[in-house]
Amino acid sequence: MTDRDFSSFVRDVRKRAHVSFRELSDSAGVSNPYLQGERGVRRPSGAVLRQLALALRVATPIMYLRANFTPENGSAMPLAIATDRELTSKQKQTLAEMYDSFVNENERTSAR
Template sequence: MVKARVTETVGALGDYLKEQRTQSRLSLRQLADQAGVSNPYLSQIERGLRKPSAEVLQQIAKALRISAEQLYIRAGILSPDDGVGGSVELAVLGDPGLTERQKQSLLDVYASFLALNEVDAVAAAPADAEESVTDAETAQ
């Protein structure tokens, strides 16, 4: 299920990039040159076969003159629902002192913590509901 969601996200990103490139009246080769990536690699991104790194997305965004954050959201790196979380992710992505690999590792760890907390919250919810019922029965 997770792999399907990633594939879906990467495909949607590719469609969006192709649309933005077309609107900018750039050929695939022109955008690849401006973004500093190879033509075949950019083609694979547009076709949804590759998931680009945050750094590559930033280069593509700069070449297309669009928001890098919008590409991060479309790539699944950032969640549009994240209030505070988005700022953590943006801070990691924007830190020039980290390598691309370090950034991705930090984002992966951060995402795993959020997912673990979500699982814990769901698991705790039924127990909280049972305690409320027991407390209500005891009060009567």
């Protein structure tokens, strides 16, 4: 998948959700200039992908897959969840949400 494909994916999901570019920026906590990912930004971080997924109500593993994201220093767990053939879509979503909540809690704890 190319950066353009990912950009198209974000734009399409945003439009289907009836969310403006500014609303997405605000709800994802990502600056407008950085959010140009919809228009072709290269290689967003895992944290940005998680924020975009949350704001667009898309499973984080799906966002990772669409962005062709492979964490260099992070966990491959979201990708493992997304590609597991034994799980239903609902199970994948639930596991991804649980995983994200643990990661977010750890980030908040380490920031203190």
